[in-house]
Amino acid sequence: MPTPQDREAARRARRPVEVALLLLVLVVAALVAVGALAAWGIYTKANQRFIDQAGPFFAVTEDLSVEMLNEETGVRGYVITGDPGTLAPYNQGRKYVKLELGLIAKDQGFDPKIPAHLQEMRREVASLQSFFAHEIALVRSGPAGKRRAQARVLVGKAHFDHLRSASGALIADAGSVIERSHREQRSTLINWFVFLGAAGLAAIAIAVGLLLRVPRRLYQLFREERFARRQAEEAGDAARALAHVGDAVVLLDPHGSLRYWNPIAAGLFGLERGDVRSESLDRALEEFAGGAAARPVTLAGGQRWLTCADSTFEDGRVLVFRDVTDEQRLERLRSDLVATAAHELRTPLAAVYGAVRTLRHQGQPLTPEMSARFLEMIENESERLRIVMDQLLVSAQLESSDLRLDRQPVDVGRLCESIVASVNAGKPLDVQLDVEQPETDVLFDADPDRLRQVVTNLIDNAIKYSPGGGRIELRIAANGDTGTLTVSDHGLGIPVEEHERIFERFYRLDPAMTRGIGGSGLGLYISRQLVEQMGGTLTVSSQHGKGSTFTIKLPLTGSRTERLSALGDARVGRPA
């Protein structure tokens, strides 16, 4: 269905064509009109020309008769009076007749009949003039001649009638010439008009036809073009979407040959332009024959965990692979956490449970010293349980970022001594803890409980990873705005490639835990997170086999409080 926007667009596209066609119709009409006018002009001009030419011919012919009548009048007067003076009209007429006959002879080409009629006219003129000459001669001869001449008047009349009839024929010729020319011109004009009218009508009909059809056709073409463009756009959009989707998409034809794949698929299966089959894809499909659940697939780039959505339709098959290697790794980390957490909780719980069972159900009574040791064990292991629970909780809080820090000036020297005192109570005998600090107090801007947690964790680690015992040194230093606290041991050390990974969540030096020393895999992760949230850094430097040094850097309180109090002084305008 065309939308209103489509119709509007089509209307806009159609308008210039309509205007052009209307202009064409107008131009054709104008041309026809001009043609008609021109034809009319030619017609009237031609008519006038004929009239101009035929008119004088007509008049001269008429005049000829009149001059002949003048001759006759002169002669008749002479015959009656015998006065030669009366011959004046005769002489004048004779002169004019000659002239007029010459004029008529010039125009005798008007009509084929004219030369014959002119000949006859000459003859009649000549005959009449010879009659007149004879009469004049008779009158001159004397009274007898005069009477004879008078008696021949009727003969002259007969001659004159002949002349009149010849003149009439010539006049009729002139009339017919005019008539014919009129007729011919009119028919030419009518032919012109008919032709121009027909041509104009045909042109207008064509234009109107175009006007009716072309916009419709244009609209159709416009719609088809628009539809094609929209389809192309959709195909383009689909290709773009597929190119940028995070999953690998592969289209197979019904015979299983590759038809299309997106860049992710190309990368995953090493597909190249023109490929019809792919070994790694076939291998993946084999793996997924049993279902779409995530499973490891060996590809060119190593083993990846994939899921596969397989949609078959009549023209082929669409496969969508998602690389879930990272999710899988996270999932493994999570299940590792659960296993680790369970293990970490089980170990102290086993000791507590074992101690209680031993205390209550031992067949032989225990010595008081032994009982005391078991009670102490219950106490210590319960504490250990508490710590593990705490770590799990802090980790969860860090994850959901609702951990609250209470930052205040912390005397790091005293904090370290207090930690060392409590660690000393339960540490192995072959481990020695030393604190080295400057003479002036170093005040960290930190949350004391959290800082204690971090330092305790670092010392616990140092003890754990020093199976052979040795010195563990805590060094405190202040440098400008920054305070430094290092915890160094001389134990197992950490391989360089593990230096950053140990701060990852759930990461343990040996992920299989078989060699690991008990731990939730959370201690260092939590420590770094806490230090960073207090605005500091926690880093490690270590050489495998030669011990490790962890460095905490935190802002010093002085710098901050001094600045703040200076700010406060300035605000309340107290004298410096």
Next chain:
Amino acid sequence: MGVGLAAPAFLAEDESGSGSSDFERRPARRLEAVGRPPRERSRRRLRVLLVEDDPSMRLVCTVNLEAAGFEVIAASTGSEGVELAESEQPDLVLLDVMLPDLGGFEVAERLPAVPVVFLSARASMEDLERGRLVGAIDYVTKPFDPIGLPIRLREDLELLSEGGPGRVWRSRFGSWPSE
């Protein structure tokens, strides 16, 4: 296929254990050597080597095993355990999995011919299977009842002399998915 002995719930639920057929093959060396029936030596006290890094656990086990008439030799690291197993010729090694130096499974492979019982807080199916593959006859998961531990170890040794390590395992865990 179930032998009918109570299997822990987590074993009954999980049937997707990875297949392995070398249970009988791999520990055979140990089995033959272990073949010396402990009964011959039952006149003297049974000697247990306890390899456990956690001092609390070590104390609990030692007190209870000694009270039940066992002689206990304790080691806190894997390598120490291997040394003591060679020098002290224990009748049984009670072995933790998480040790600071060598892992428990690795220790088990290095031990001379001696029945091994794992003692671990790691209680997943995979851990038990690994224990079985390195030739352990039993796998005790923490927390456990220390009073019952000596009784269980005696039973293990008796079952071992009757039917070999497979017999002990089956009686403890029922039908094992990978068998």
